[in-house]
Amino acid sequence: MTLFNNGPDVLVDISNVCRDQALLEHGERASWKIFEHVVKAMHRAPIQLGTVHTVADRSLYPLLDDYGREQLKTFRKKGLLEETTLADERLIGYLFDADSPFDRAVVLSRDMFDDFRRSYPQIQGSKELFLEWRGDIVGRLSIHFRNMQLRTHRRISRKIEEGEMKARKLFRDTIRERALDSDYRCDSSDCVVAQLWPDRLRELPVYERSRDMFVCPSCGSDLTRLGRRSPAAQLVVYHDGEEQMRLLLEEGDSVEVGRTDAKGCVGLSRQLSEDALSSVSRRHVKFTMRDGVIRVADLDTKNGTRLKSRRRGEARQLEPNRAVTLDDQFRLLLPGDITIEMSGQARPFEGDRPITETIAVPRTVLETTIDLG
Numbered sequence: 001m002t003l004f005n006n007g008p009d010v011l012v013d014i015s016n017v018c019r020d021q022a023l024l025e026h027g028e029r030a031s032w033k034i035f036e037h038v039v040k041a042m043h044r045a046p047i048q049l050g051t052v053h054t055v056a057d058r059s060l061y062p063l064l065d066d067y068g069r070e071q072l073k074t075f076r077k078k079g080l081l082e083e084t085t086l087a088d089e090r091l092i093g094y095l096f097d098a099d100s101p102f103d104r105a106v107v108l109s110r111d112m113f114d115d116f117r118r119s120y121p122q123i124q125g126s127k128e129l130f131l132e133w134r135g136d137i138v139g140r141l142s143i144h145f146r147n148m149q150l151r152t153h154r155r156i157s158r159k160i161e162e163g164e165m166k167a168r169k170l171f172r173d174t175i176r177e178r179a180l181d182s183d184y185r186c187d188s189s190d191c192v193v194a195q196l197w198p199d200r201l202r203e204l205p206v207y208e209r210s211r212d213m214f215v216c217p218s219c220g221s222d223l224t225r226l227g228r229r230s231p232a233a234q235l236v237v238y239h240d241g242e243e244q245m246r247l248l249l250e251e252g253d254s255v256e257v258g259r260t261d262a263k264g265c266v267g268l269s270r271q272l273s274e275d276a277l278s279s280v281s282r283r284h285v286k287f288t289m290r291d292g293v294i295r296v297a298d299l300d301t302k303n304g305t306r307l308k309s310r311r312r313g314e315a316r317q318l319e320p321n322r323a324v325t326l327d328d329q330f331r332l333l334l335p336g337d338i339t340i341e342m343s344g345q346a347r348p349f350e351g352d353r354p355i356t357e358t359i360a361v362p363r364t365v366l367e368t369t370i371d372l373g
Contacts, residue, residue, distance in 0.1 A: 008106050011105050012109075018060060033068075034137070055082045055087045057085070091107050107129065117156045118156050127148070132144060155344065157343040187224055191219040193217070202349050231289070231292035232347065233248075234350065236343045246351040249351075259280045265282075266352055266354045286323075295325055307326075
């Protein structure tokens with residue numbers, strides 16, 4: 001479907017279009033007619049647009065009425081529609097990935113794609129890569145470039161976590177609570193994940209609705225529930241406003257952060273240059289987590305550490321070796337424009353950990369991971 005010859009290709013999030021709650025009639029879950037009105041609006045748009053490529057979630061078809069299903073099948077037969085499990089992921093990949101078949105494209109959707117902004121920071125504040133429709137069907141729709149605005153790192157982290165839960169089929173609140181509040185273990189002798197994490201699974205399980213069971217995300221085996229999961233928190237390290245790394249704190253942890261890796265200390269040199277760390281001490285700050293509360297102390301450093309309030313914007317110097325509480329209302333300021341703050345994820349699994357001892361990786365895991373076929 002070509003609108004004009006010299007404009008950017010339009011990647012249409014057709015599931016997002018057909019499920020626009022503001023345009024659906026009472027009782028409808030999705031409507032193909034909304035897409036037809038959007039196409040008419042694209043023809044009228046003052047923006048030069050090229051070929052239309054539509055992408056839909058496979059879950060769209062059963063939501064449509066008979067007319068919509070027939071139209072979708074027609075598009076499918078003519079090769080005008082691409083169906084996939086996650087349309088958002090495909091669209092963003094087409095827009096930004098180096099191997100995309102589209103040299104110049106824009107995405108038409110009302111989704112803000114918050115859960116993709118960590119992997120694709122180009123989305124932040126974009127004003128020329130996304131389109132939206134405005135108005136109502138009666139008054140005719142119009143097409144406009146969309147201001148994607150700047151999202152906070154906390155909001156992005158929260159959206160990523162929500163997206164991960166959906167991917168693991170953790171839809172209902174009660175199911176999410178069961179998945180997040182317990183530790184699980186995979187006991188399959190053939191599972192790579194079970195060999196890497198023999199004590200407990202260090203990622204979200206997958207929910208199997210037909211049996212009301214949680215299964216391993218790697219091998220699909222039933223998981224063993226170990227008991228209630230201890231509190232955990234994730235800290236994000238930024239330099240000049242750019243994310244550098246994430247740290248995982250679990251109940252009872254005592255973790256130092258400084259210039260270089262050492263026993264019990266996470267070194268920022270994993271990501272940052274010597275110049276960036278020139279004013280950071282070898283062991284700069286210490287984080288502890290007790291009863292779900294994070295406390296931080298400056299380790300009597302030469303250049304100090306400050307704690308900044310989000311609400312008041314004030315920053316105060318930490319007294320050496322005196323721990324204070326760190327929550328989502330504060331951020332930690334290290335010298336060299338390095339910032340550390342809580343990520344916003346409610347139940348994190350991901351994050352760097354300090355060196356404690358040499359970890360022996362099972363030989364079968366090594367064989368599996370290096371087998372390139």
